[in-house]
Amino acid sequence: MRLWCNSYLRFDVKLCIFFSMNDTKTEKLPDALDISADLIIDTIPDGLIVLDANCRMQRWNKAMERLAGYSEEEMLGKPCAMLDFRSSETGEPLEQERKCLASGQPDPDRMKELECTLQSSDGETVYIRKYGRMLMDLEGRPVGILIIMEDLRPLRRLEERISGIEAFERSEPAPGRLVGISPEMQVVYNRIRLAAKSNVTVMISGETGTGKELVAEALHGLSSRKDGPLIKVNCSALSENLLESELFGHVKGAFTGAMKDKPGRIEMAEGGTLFLDEIGDISPLIPLKLLRLLQEHEYERVGDSRVRKADVRFVVATHRDLKALVAEGLFRKDFYYRVCVYSIDVPALRNHKPDILLLCDAFIERLNRSTGKSIQRLTDDARRLLLDYCWPGNVRQLENAIEHAFVMCFGESITVDDLPNDIHFSDVQCAEFASEPICQQQASQIYPPRRQPLTREVLLRTLEDCYWNQSEAARRLGVDRTTIWRNIKNWELRRE
Numbered sequence: 001m002r003l004w005c006n007s008y009l010r011f012d013v014k015l016c017i018f019f020s021m022n023d024t025k026t027e028k029l030p031d032a033l034d035i036s037a038d039l040i041i042d043t044i045p046d047g048l049i050v051l052d053a054n055c056r057m058q059r060w061n062k063a064m065e066r067l068a069g070y071s072e073e074e075m076l077g078k079p080c081a082m083l084d085f086r087s088s089e090t091g092e093p094l095e096q097e098r099k100c101l102a103s104g105q106p107d108p109d110r111m112k113e114l115e116c117t118l119q120s121s122d123g124e125t126v127y128i129r130k131y132g133r134m135l136m137d138l139e140g141r142p143v144g145i146l147i148i149m150e151d152l153r154p155l156r157r158l159e160e161r162i163s164g165i166e167a168f169e170r171s172e173p174a175p176g177r178l179v180g181i182s183p184e185m186q187v188v189y190n191r192i193r194l195a196a197k198s199n200v201t202v203m204i205s206g207e208t209g210t211g212k213e214l215v216a217e218a219l220h221g222l223s224s225r226k227d228g229p230l231i232k233v234n235c236s237a238l239s240e241n242l243l244e245s246e247l248f249g250h251v252k253g254a255f256t257g258a259m260k261d262k263p264g265r266i267e268m269a270e271g272g273t274l275f276l277d278e279i280g281d282i283s284p285l286i287p288l289k290l291l292r293l294l295q296e297h298e299y300e301r302v303g304d305s306r307v308r309k310a311d312v313r314f315v316v317a318t319h320r321d322l323k324a325l326v327a328e329g330l331f332r333k334d335f336y337y338r339v340c341v342y343s344i345d346v347p348a349l350r351n352h353k354p355d356i357l358l359l360c361d362a363f364i365e366r367l368n369r370s371t372g373k374s375i376q377r378l379t380d381d382a383r384r385l386l387l388d389y390c391w392p393g394n395v396r397q398l399e400n401a402i403e404h405a406f407v408m409c410f411g412e413s414i415t416v417d418d419l420p421n422d423i424h425f426s427d428v429q430c431a432e433f434a435s436e437p438i439c440q441q442q443a444s445q446i447y448p449p450r451r452q453p454l455t456r457e458v459l460l461r462t463l464e465d466c467y468w469n470q471s472e473a474a475r476r477l478g479v480d481r482t483t484i485w486r487n488i489k490n491w492e493l494r495r496e
Contacts, residue, residue, distance in 0.1 A: 047128070047149035050135065055080045058144070067128070067151055069121030081494035084470065084485070085130075087116035115152065119470075122415060123485055124379045127152040157377075176218030178211065179362045180355035184347040188215065191344045196222035201294060203279075203339050204317040206346030209396030212317040213277065215346055220273040225313055228272025231265045236281035243286055245302050254303025266299055266310050273313045279339060280320030280331065287335035294338045314339070349391040349398060356386055359395060363402040364414075376412045385416055389423050454479065456491045463488075468495050 041048055042062040050059035056079055060072040068083060075082075114130045128149045135144035174180060175192055195202050196219055204212045213232070220230045238246060241255075249264030266274060276282075293299045297310045316339045325331035349356065357378075364375055378386070391397055401420050408418040416424070454477060463484075466472040470484045477484070487493075 044148075047151070049080070049145075049147045049149070051080055051145040051147065053143050055145070064149065067120070067126060067149060068118060079492060079494045082119075082489055082492075084119035084468075084488075085116055086118075087114055118149070119485055122379075123381060123417075124415070125381055125384075127156050127380075153380075176221050177214050178218055179359050180352060181358065182352040182354045184352040185355060188344060188346060191342075192219050193222060195219055195342055195344065199223075199225075199313050201314045201316070201339055201341045202344060203322075203342070204315065204344045204346060205322075206317075206319065207348050207394055208319045209394035210346040210348060211395050212319075212346055213275070215344060216273070216275045216277075216315045216317065219315060219344075220275075220313075223273070223313065225272050229269055230273045230275060231269035232275045232277060233265050234277045235286075236278040240283035240285060243283065244289070247286075248289070248299050248301055250302035251304045254301075258303070261301075264299075264301065266293065266312060267308070269310075269312045271311055273315055276314070276316045278318060279316040280318035280322055280325065284332075287332045291335055291338060349394040353387055356391075356398065357383060359398055360386065360402055363399050367403065367406050371406055373406060373409075374412065375406065375409055375414060378414045379416070381416050382414050382419060385419065385423060454483070454487065456487075456493070459484070459487055459491070460493055463493065463495075 041059070044061060045063055047064035047067040048059065048061040049057055049064060052058050056077055057075045058077075060070070060075045065071055114132075115127070116130055117125050117127055120126050129152055131148040131150075133146045133148075134142040135146055137143050174185070175189055178185070178189070192215060202219060204215050206212050216232075217230065220226060233243075233246060235243060245255075245262070245264070247264050247266055249262050249267055250258050252258055252260050289299070293310060294314060297312070298307050299310055300307055322331055322336055322340065326333050326336050360378060360383075364377075368374060386398070386401070393400070401423060402414075404420045405414045405418040409415070459473070459477070462473045462476055463470075466476065470488075474484045
Protein backbone atom coordinates (compact mmCIF):
# COMPACT_ATOMS: atom_id res chain seq x y z
CA MET A 1 0.00 0.00 0.00
CA ARG A 2 1.48 3.33 -1.03
CA LEU A 3 0.78 6.29 1.23
CA TRP A 4 1.30 9.97 0.86
CA CYS A 5 1.25 12.96 3.17
CA ASN A 6 0.49 16.44 1.89
CA SER A 7 1.15 19.25 4.39
CA TYR A 8 3.38 22.21 5.05
CA LEU A 9 5.16 20.89 8.19
CA ARG A 10 7.22 24.03 8.75
CA PHE A 11 8.33 24.28 5.09
CA ASP A 12 7.42 26.87 2.47
CA VAL A 13 6.59 24.25 -0.17
CA LYS A 14 4.46 21.14 0.02
CA LEU A 15 6.26 17.90 0.78
CA CYS A 16 5.28 14.56 -0.70
CA ILE A 17 6.85 11.51 0.94
CA PHE A 18 6.31 7.95 -0.25
CA PHE A 19 6.26 5.04 2.18
CA SER A 20 5.62 1.34 1.96
CA MET A 21 3.83 -0.04 5.03
CA ASN A 22 4.71 -3.65 4.16
CA ASP A 23 8.38 -3.04 3.50
CA THR A 24 10.64 -0.88 5.62
CA LYS A 25 12.72 0.08 2.60
CA THR A 26 11.81 3.40 1.05
CA GLU A 27 11.37 3.68 -2.73
CA LYS A 28 13.29 6.23 -4.70
CA LEU A 29 11.84 9.51 -5.84
CA PRO A 30 11.58 10.15 -9.59
CA ASP A 31 14.82 9.61 -11.50
CA ALA A 32 14.93 13.30 -12.42
CA LEU A 33 15.96 14.04 -8.83
CA ASP A 34 17.99 10.87 -8.29
CA ILE A 35 17.69 11.34 -4.52
CA SER A 36 16.22 8.67 -2.25
CA ALA A 37 13.38 9.52 0.13
CA ASP A 38 15.52 8.02 2.90
CA LEU A 39 18.13 10.71 2.37
CA ILE A 40 15.54 13.49 2.42
CA ILE A 41 13.84 12.18 5.55
CA ASP A 42 17.11 11.70 7.42
CA THR A 43 18.19 15.21 6.43
CA ILE A 44 15.17 16.78 8.16
CA PRO A 45 16.58 18.41 11.33
CA ASP A 46 13.52 17.57 13.42
CA GLY A 47 12.44 14.12 14.57
CA LEU A 48 10.07 12.26 12.24
CA ILE A 49 7.88 9.24 13.03
CA VAL A 50 5.40 7.38 10.82
CA LEU A 51 2.72 5.36 12.63
CA ASP A 52 0.40 2.80 11.07
CA ALA A 53 -3.30 2.42 11.83
CA ASN A 54 -2.44 0.58 15.07
CA CYS A 55 -0.07 3.38 16.19
CA ARG A 56 2.99 1.17 15.68
CA MET A 57 6.11 2.80 14.34
CA GLN A 58 6.98 2.26 10.67
CA ARG A 59 9.54 5.02 10.06
CA TRP A 60 12.09 6.68 12.36
CA ASN A 61 14.60 9.19 11.05
CA LYS A 62 18.11 10.05 12.25
CA ALA A 63 17.01 13.19 14.08
CA MET A 64 14.55 11.06 16.05
CA GLU A 65 17.39 8.72 17.01
CA ARG A 66 19.29 11.68 18.45
CA LEU A 67 16.18 13.00 20.18
CA ALA A 68 14.97 9.78 21.85
CA GLY A 69 18.15 7.70 21.92
CA TYR A 70 16.71 4.70 20.04
CA SER A 71 17.79 3.42 16.65
CA GLU A 72 15.28 2.77 13.89
CA GLU A 73 15.91 -0.99 14.16
CA GLU A 74 14.89 -0.90 17.82
CA MET A 75 11.66 0.98 17.20
CA LEU A 76 10.16 -0.40 13.98
CA GLY A 77 6.95 -2.24 14.74
CA LYS A 78 6.93 -1.09 18.38
CA PRO A 79 3.92 0.74 19.89
CA CYS A 80 4.23 4.50 20.13
CA ALA A 81 3.24 4.26 23.82
CA MET A 82 6.85 3.29 24.53
CA LEU A 83 7.79 6.95 24.28
CA ASP A 84 5.35 7.89 27.07
CA PHE A 85 4.04 11.09 25.50
CA ARG A 86 2.64 13.57 28.03
CA SER A 87 0.94 16.94 27.70
CA SER A 88 -0.27 19.28 30.44
CA GLU A 89 -2.82 20.76 28.04
CA THR A 90 -4.73 17.79 26.67
CA GLY A 91 -3.54 14.70 28.56
CA GLU A 92 -2.66 12.07 25.94
CA PRO A 93 -1.07 13.99 23.00
CA LEU A 94 -1.95 11.29 20.42
CA GLU A 95 -5.56 10.81 21.51
CA GLN A 96 -6.99 13.06 18.79
CA GLU A 97 -4.98 11.33 16.06
CA ARG A 98 -6.23 7.95 17.25
CA LYS A 99 -9.82 9.19 17.13
CA CYS A 100 -9.33 10.37 13.55
CA LEU A 101 -7.93 6.98 12.56
CA ALA A 102 -10.81 5.16 14.25
CA SER A 103 -13.44 7.33 12.57
CA GLY A 104 -11.82 7.11 9.16
CA GLN A 105 -12.29 10.84 8.74
CA PRO A 106 -9.33 13.25 8.87
CA ASP A 107 -9.79 16.31 11.04
CA PRO A 108 -6.83 18.70 10.64
CA ASP A 109 -8.26 21.11 13.23
CA ARG A 110 -7.86 18.48 15.93
CA MET A 111 -4.24 17.70 15.15
CA LYS A 112 -2.89 21.09 16.10
CA GLU A 113 0.64 22.01 17.08
CA LEU A 114 1.19 20.91 20.69
CA GLU A 115 3.96 21.16 23.27
CA CYS A 116 4.46 17.91 25.18
CA THR A 117 7.13 15.53 26.48
CA LEU A 118 8.45 12.08 25.60
CA GLN A 119 10.65 9.62 27.47
CA SER A 120 14.15 9.01 26.05
CA SER A 121 16.13 5.77 26.22
CA ASP A 122 18.07 6.94 29.31
CA GLY A 123 14.88 7.88 31.16
CA GLU A 124 15.19 11.61 30.55
CA THR A 125 12.04 13.66 29.98
CA VAL A 126 12.47 15.42 26.63
CA TYR A 127 10.42 18.55 25.90
CA ILE A 128 9.19 18.74 22.31
CA ARG A 129 6.75 20.58 20.04
CA LYS A 130 4.68 18.04 18.08
CA TYR A 131 3.16 18.51 14.64
CA GLY A 132 0.76 15.73 13.66
CA ARG A 133 -0.66 15.02 10.18
CA MET A 134 -2.80 12.21 8.80
CA LEU A 135 -1.40 9.78 6.22
CA MET A 136 -3.87 9.06 3.38
CA ASP A 137 -4.02 6.19 0.94
CA LEU A 138 -4.67 6.82 -2.73
CA GLU A 139 -8.42 6.73 -2.09
CA GLY A 140 -8.26 9.47 0.54
CA ARG A 141 -8.74 7.28 3.61
CA PRO A 142 -6.63 7.92 6.74
CA VAL A 143 -4.42 4.92 7.43
CA GLY A 144 -1.58 6.33 9.51
CA ILE A 145 0.00 9.34 11.20
CA LEU A 146 3.07 11.39 10.36
CA ILE A 147 4.56 13.20 13.36
CA ILE A 148 7.29 15.86 13.32
CA MET A 149 8.95 16.64 16.67
CA GLU A 150 10.97 19.76 17.41
CA ASP A 151 13.43 19.54 20.32
CA LEU A 152 12.54 22.28 22.84
CA ARG A 153 15.29 21.51 25.36
CA PRO A 154 17.67 24.26 24.12
CA LEU A 155 14.81 26.75 24.26
CA ARG A 156 13.79 25.70 27.77
CA ARG A 157 17.38 25.92 29.01
CA LEU A 158 17.59 29.41 27.53
CA GLU A 159 14.32 30.40 29.20
CA GLU A 160 15.58 29.08 32.54
CA ARG A 161 18.83 30.97 32.17
CA ILE A 162 17.03 34.20 31.24
CA SER A 163 14.63 33.76 34.15
CA GLY A 164 17.55 33.19 36.50
CA ILE A 165 19.40 36.24 35.16
CA GLU A 166 16.31 38.43 35.56
CA ALA A 167 15.76 37.21 39.12
CA PHE A 168 19.43 37.78 39.90
CA GLU A 169 19.32 41.31 38.50
CA ARG A 170 16.29 42.12 40.63
CA SER A 171 17.98 40.85 43.78
CA GLU A 172 20.95 42.03 45.80
CA PRO A 173 24.11 40.00 45.18
CA ALA A 174 24.75 37.28 47.74
CA PRO A 175 27.49 38.20 50.22
CA GLY A 176 30.50 35.96 50.69
CA ARG A 177 30.18 32.37 49.49
CA LEU A 178 26.42 32.22 49.99
CA VAL A 179 24.27 31.16 47.00
CA GLY A 180 20.59 31.84 46.44
CA ILE A 181 18.13 34.41 45.11
CA SER A 182 14.96 33.27 46.89
CA PRO A 183 13.04 35.74 49.08
CA GLU A 184 13.99 33.68 52.15
CA MET A 185 17.70 34.09 51.44
CA GLN A 186 17.27 37.77 50.59
CA VAL A 187 16.02 38.27 54.15
CA VAL A 188 19.21 36.61 55.43
CA TYR A 189 21.40 38.80 53.21
CA ASN A 190 19.66 41.95 54.39
CA ARG A 191 20.15 41.05 58.06
CA ILE A 192 23.82 40.28 57.40
CA ARG A 193 24.32 43.71 55.85
CA LEU A 194 22.58 45.45 58.74
CA ALA A 195 24.61 43.55 61.36
CA ALA A 196 27.88 44.26 59.53
CA LYS A 197 27.48 47.97 60.25
CA SER A 198 27.95 47.48 64.01
CA ASN A 199 29.90 45.39 66.50
CA VAL A 200 26.79 43.86 68.10
CA THR A 201 26.92 40.20 69.17
CA VAL A 202 25.09 38.07 66.58
CA MET A 203 23.45 34.67 67.01
CA ILE A 204 23.00 32.60 63.86
CA SER A 205 20.37 29.88 64.17
CA GLY A 206 19.34 27.16 61.76
CA GLU A 207 19.32 23.42 61.19
CA THR A 208 22.54 21.49 60.74
CA GLY A 209 23.90 21.93 57.23
CA THR A 210 22.12 25.18 56.34
CA GLY A 211 25.35 27.18 56.04
CA LYS A 212 25.61 29.03 59.37
CA GLU A 213 29.40 29.14 59.09
CA LEU A 214 29.14 30.77 55.65
CA VAL A 215 26.82 33.40 57.15
CA ALA A 216 29.46 34.14 59.79
CA GLU A 217 32.11 34.45 57.06
CA ALA A 218 29.90 36.82 55.06
CA LEU A 219 29.19 38.92 58.15
CA HIS A 220 32.91 39.21 58.93
CA GLY A 221 33.74 40.03 55.30
CA LEU A 222 31.28 42.94 55.19
CA SER A 223 32.21 44.38 58.59
CA SER A 224 34.83 46.97 59.45
CA ARG A 225 36.87 44.10 60.95
CA LYS A 226 37.31 42.32 57.61
CA ASP A 227 41.07 42.95 57.65
CA GLY A 228 41.34 41.24 61.03
CA PRO A 229 41.25 37.47 61.66
CA LEU A 230 38.13 35.28 61.72
CA ILE A 231 38.72 32.62 64.38
CA LYS A 232 36.31 29.66 64.53
CA VAL A 233 35.70 27.42 67.55
CA ASN A 234 33.40 24.37 67.53
CA CYS A 235 32.14 24.28 71.12
CA SER A 236 30.65 20.78 70.83
CA ALA A 237 33.95 19.20 69.74
CA LEU A 238 35.91 20.03 72.91
CA SER A 239 35.58 18.97 76.53
CA GLU A 240 35.06 21.57 79.24
CA ASN A 241 38.74 21.84 80.24
CA LEU A 242 40.02 21.86 76.67
CA LEU A 243 37.45 24.43 75.59
CA GLU A 244 38.38 26.78 78.42
CA SER A 245 42.06 26.51 77.54
CA GLU A 246 41.35 26.92 73.82
CA LEU A 247 39.23 30.02 74.38
CA PHE A 248 41.14 31.85 77.09
CA GLY A 249 44.63 30.38 76.74
CA HIS A 250 46.81 29.31 79.67
CA VAL A 251 50.12 30.07 81.36
CA LYS A 252 52.97 27.70 82.00
CA GLY A 253 52.21 25.31 84.90
CA ALA A 254 48.48 26.07 84.95
CA PHE A 255 47.74 22.32 84.74
CA THR A 256 49.54 19.08 84.03
CA GLY A 257 51.03 19.26 80.57
CA ALA A 258 51.04 23.07 80.38
CA MET A 259 54.74 23.33 79.49
CA LYS A 260 54.58 26.92 78.24
CA ASP A 261 52.33 29.93 77.88
CA LYS A 262 49.70 29.54 75.16
CA PRO A 263 47.46 32.29 73.78
CA GLY A 264 43.75 31.42 73.44
CA ARG A 265 41.40 31.86 70.51
CA ILE A 266 40.14 35.12 71.99
CA GLU A 267 43.62 36.58 71.87
CA MET A 268 44.16 35.21 68.36
CA ALA A 269 40.95 36.96 67.20
CA GLU A 270 42.15 40.37 68.42
CA GLY A 271 40.89 43.07 66.05
CA GLY A 272 38.68 40.58 64.23
CA THR A 273 35.78 38.18 64.83
CA LEU A 274 35.43 35.16 67.12
CA PHE A 275 32.89 32.62 65.81
CA LEU A 276 31.59 30.19 68.46
CA ASP A 277 29.79 27.39 66.62
CA GLU A 278 27.27 25.06 68.34
CA ILE A 279 26.98 27.32 71.37
CA GLY A 280 23.94 25.31 72.48
CA ASP A 281 26.19 22.32 73.25
CA ILE A 282 28.59 24.24 75.45
CA SER A 283 29.49 22.99 78.94
CA PRO A 284 27.35 24.63 81.70
CA LEU A 285 30.42 26.12 83.45
CA ILE A 286 31.89 27.92 80.43
CA PRO A 287 29.03 30.49 80.15
CA LEU A 288 29.96 31.84 83.58
CA LYS A 289 33.35 32.92 82.28
CA LEU A 290 32.01 34.02 78.90
CA LEU A 291 29.46 36.36 80.52
CA ARG A 292 32.22 38.65 81.76
CA LEU A 293 33.94 38.52 78.40
CA LEU A 294 30.75 39.40 76.50
CA GLN A 295 29.78 42.23 78.83
CA GLU A 296 33.09 43.79 79.86
CA HIS A 297 35.35 42.47 77.07
CA GLU A 298 37.78 41.27 79.74
CA TYR A 299 39.22 37.82 80.40
CA GLU A 300 42.05 35.97 82.14
CA ARG A 301 44.17 33.10 80.90
CA VAL A 302 43.81 29.81 82.76
CA GLY A 303 46.17 29.92 85.79
CA ASP A 304 46.82 33.66 85.41
CA SER A 305 45.57 36.63 87.46
CA ARG A 306 46.29 39.25 84.86
CA VAL A 307 43.17 40.81 83.33
CA ARG A 308 43.38 41.23 79.57
CA LYS A 309 41.23 43.34 77.26
CA ALA A 310 39.63 41.80 74.17
CA ASP A 311 38.92 43.84 71.06
CA VAL A 312 36.79 41.13 69.48
CA ARG A 313 33.43 40.90 67.71
CA PHE A 314 31.42 37.83 68.86
CA VAL A 315 29.30 35.70 66.52
CA VAL A 316 27.68 32.50 67.80
CA ALA A 317 25.68 29.78 66.07
CA THR A 318 23.46 26.89 67.08
CA HIS A 319 21.09 24.33 65.58
CA ARG A 320 19.20 24.01 68.87
CA ASP A 321 16.12 25.89 70.10
CA LEU A 322 17.78 27.91 72.86
CA LYS A 323 14.48 29.36 74.08
CA ALA A 324 13.20 25.86 74.75
CA LEU A 325 16.45 24.96 76.52
CA VAL A 326 16.14 28.05 78.70
CA ALA A 327 12.55 27.11 79.58
CA GLU A 328 13.71 23.61 80.56
CA GLY A 329 16.55 24.99 82.67
CA LEU A 330 19.22 23.50 80.42
CA PHE A 331 20.67 26.82 79.24
CA ARG A 332 21.46 29.90 81.33
CA LYS A 333 18.91 32.67 80.79
CA ASP A 334 21.39 35.49 81.39
CA PHE A 335 23.85 33.96 78.95
CA TYR A 336 21.10 33.55 76.35
CA TYR A 337 20.27 37.25 76.45
CA ARG A 338 23.95 38.15 76.12
CA VAL A 339 24.50 36.08 72.99
CA CYS A 340 21.11 36.72 71.39
CA VAL A 341 21.39 40.47 70.94
CA TYR A 342 20.81 40.26 67.17
CA SER A 343 19.65 37.08 65.45
CA ILE A 344 19.90 35.74 61.91
CA ASP A 345 17.74 32.70 61.12
CA VAL A 346 19.02 30.61 58.21
CA PRO A 347 16.10 28.79 56.51
CA ALA A 348 16.12 25.04 55.88
CA LEU A 349 16.76 24.12 52.26
CA ARG A 350 13.27 22.62 51.87
CA ASN A 351 11.87 26.09 52.58
CA HIS A 352 13.77 27.81 49.75
CA LYS A 353 13.76 25.14 47.05
CA PRO A 354 14.11 27.62 44.14
CA ASP A 355 17.78 27.92 45.18
CA ILE A 356 18.49 24.19 44.81
CA LEU A 357 19.40 24.36 41.12
CA LEU A 358 21.60 27.43 41.67
CA LEU A 359 23.44 25.58 44.43
CA CYS A 360 23.86 22.56 42.15
CA ASP A 361 25.37 24.76 39.43
CA ALA A 362 27.80 26.23 41.96
CA PHE A 363 28.83 22.77 43.22
CA ILE A 364 29.22 21.43 39.67
CA GLU A 365 31.44 24.36 38.71
CA ARG A 366 33.63 23.89 41.78
CA LEU A 367 33.90 20.11 41.38
CA ASN A 368 34.73 20.44 37.68
CA ARG A 369 37.72 22.56 38.66
CA SER A 370 38.88 20.18 41.38
CA THR A 371 38.29 16.88 39.52
CA GLY A 372 39.14 17.89 35.95
CA LYS A 373 35.76 16.67 34.69
CA SER A 374 33.50 18.70 32.40
CA ILE A 375 30.00 17.90 33.60
CA GLN A 376 27.65 20.51 32.19
CA ARG A 377 24.21 19.97 33.66
CA LEU A 378 21.60 17.84 35.41
CA THR A 379 19.01 16.00 33.35
CA ASP A 380 15.41 17.18 33.72
CA ASP A 381 14.47 14.08 35.72
CA ALA A 382 17.46 14.56 38.04
CA ARG A 383 16.43 18.17 38.62
CA ARG A 384 12.88 17.12 39.37
CA LEU A 385 14.10 14.50 41.84
CA LEU A 386 16.27 17.04 43.68
CA LEU A 387 13.40 19.52 43.87
CA ASP A 388 10.99 16.87 45.21
CA TYR A 389 13.30 15.81 48.05
CA CYS A 390 12.96 17.40 51.51
CA TRP A 391 16.71 17.56 52.30
CA PRO A 392 16.90 16.77 56.03
CA GLY A 393 20.66 17.42 55.80
CA ASN A 394 20.07 20.72 53.98
CA VAL A 395 22.78 22.32 51.80
CA ARG A 396 25.52 20.04 53.15
CA GLN A 397 23.53 16.97 52.09
CA LEU A 398 22.89 18.49 48.65
CA GLU A 399 26.61 19.14 48.21
CA ASN A 400 27.38 15.54 49.20
CA ALA A 401 24.79 14.30 46.69
CA ILE A 402 26.47 16.22 43.85
CA GLU A 403 29.89 14.93 44.93
CA HIS A 404 28.45 11.39 44.85
CA ALA A 405 27.12 12.07 41.35
CA PHE A 406 30.58 13.21 40.20
CA VAL A 407 31.96 9.81 41.18
CA MET A 408 29.20 7.97 39.29
CA CYS A 409 28.88 10.20 36.21
CA PHE A 410 31.15 9.74 33.18
CA GLY A 411 29.20 11.84 30.68
CA GLU A 412 28.26 15.50 30.43
CA SER A 413 24.94 15.22 32.30
CA ILE A 414 24.14 13.96 35.80
CA THR A 415 21.21 11.54 35.62
CA VAL A 416 18.88 10.14 38.26
CA ASP A 417 21.02 6.98 38.48
CA ASP A 418 24.09 9.05 39.44
CA LEU A 419 22.42 10.44 42.58
CA PRO A 420 22.47 8.66 45.99
CA ASN A 421 19.86 5.96 46.51
CA ASP A 422 18.30 7.56 49.60
CA ILE A 423 17.21 10.55 47.50
CA HIS A 424 15.25 8.27 45.15
CA PHE A 425 12.77 7.38 47.90
CA SER A 426 11.99 10.97 48.85
CA ASP A 427 8.49 10.22 50.20
CA VAL A 428 9.86 8.16 53.08
CA GLN A 429 12.49 10.78 53.89
CA CYS A 430 9.80 13.47 53.98
CA ALA A 431 7.84 11.65 56.70
CA GLU A 432 9.79 13.27 59.53
CA PHE A 433 8.89 16.68 58.12
CA ALA A 434 5.18 15.92 57.74
CA SER A 435 4.39 18.93 59.93
CA GLU A 436 6.02 21.20 57.34
CA PRO A 437 3.32 22.57 54.96
CA ILE A 438 5.62 22.17 51.97
CA CYS A 439 6.01 18.44 52.69
CA GLN A 440 2.51 17.49 53.82
CA GLN A 441 1.39 16.40 50.37
CA GLN A 442 4.52 14.31 49.83
CA ALA A 443 4.36 12.68 53.26
CA SER A 444 0.72 11.68 52.73
CA GLN A 445 1.69 9.42 49.82
CA ILE A 446 4.18 7.07 51.48
CA TYR A 447 4.16 3.53 50.17
CA PRO A 448 5.95 0.48 51.62
CA PRO A 449 8.90 -1.16 49.85
CA ARG A 450 8.10 -3.77 47.23
CA ARG A 451 7.02 -7.06 48.82
CA GLN A 452 6.25 -9.10 45.68
CA PRO A 453 8.19 -9.90 42.50
CA LEU A 454 7.85 -7.32 39.75
CA THR A 455 6.04 -9.27 37.06
CA ARG A 456 4.36 -8.09 33.89
CA GLU A 457 0.92 -8.47 35.46
CA VAL A 458 1.90 -6.63 38.67
CA LEU A 459 3.42 -3.74 36.73
CA LEU A 460 0.46 -3.46 34.36
CA ARG A 461 -2.05 -3.48 37.22
CA THR A 462 -0.08 -0.85 39.15
CA LEU A 463 0.24 1.39 36.08
CA GLU A 464 -3.50 1.19 35.50
CA ASP A 465 -4.22 1.97 39.16
CA CYS A 466 -2.17 5.18 38.97
CA TYR A 467 -3.28 6.14 35.44
CA TRP A 468 0.09 5.27 33.90
CA ASN A 469 2.00 7.74 36.01
CA GLN A 470 5.42 6.05 35.99
CA SER A 471 6.80 8.02 38.94
CA GLU A 472 3.79 7.08 41.05
CA ALA A 473 4.08 3.42 40.00
CA ALA A 474 7.77 3.43 40.96
CA ARG A 475 6.93 4.74 44.43
CA ARG A 476 4.20 2.15 44.96
CA LEU A 477 6.42 -0.72 43.86
CA GLY A 478 9.52 0.51 45.69
CA VAL A 479 11.73 0.69 42.58
CA ASP A 480 13.38 3.40 40.51
CA ARG A 481 11.44 5.12 37.76
CA THR A 482 13.96 3.87 35.20
CA THR A 483 13.09 0.29 36.19
CA ILE A 484 9.43 0.99 35.42
CA TRP A 485 10.29 2.54 32.09
CA ARG A 486 12.67 -0.30 31.13
CA ASN A 487 10.09 -3.00 31.87
CA ILE A 488 7.40 -1.15 29.93
CA LYS A 489 9.75 -1.23 26.97
CA ASN A 490 10.79 -4.89 27.40
CA TRP A 491 7.27 -6.19 27.94
CA GLU A 492 5.80 -3.86 25.28
CA LEU A 493 3.11 -2.60 27.63
CA ARG A 494 0.73 0.01 26.30
CA ARG A 495 -2.09 2.06 27.69
CA GLU A 496 -5.48 0.81 26.51
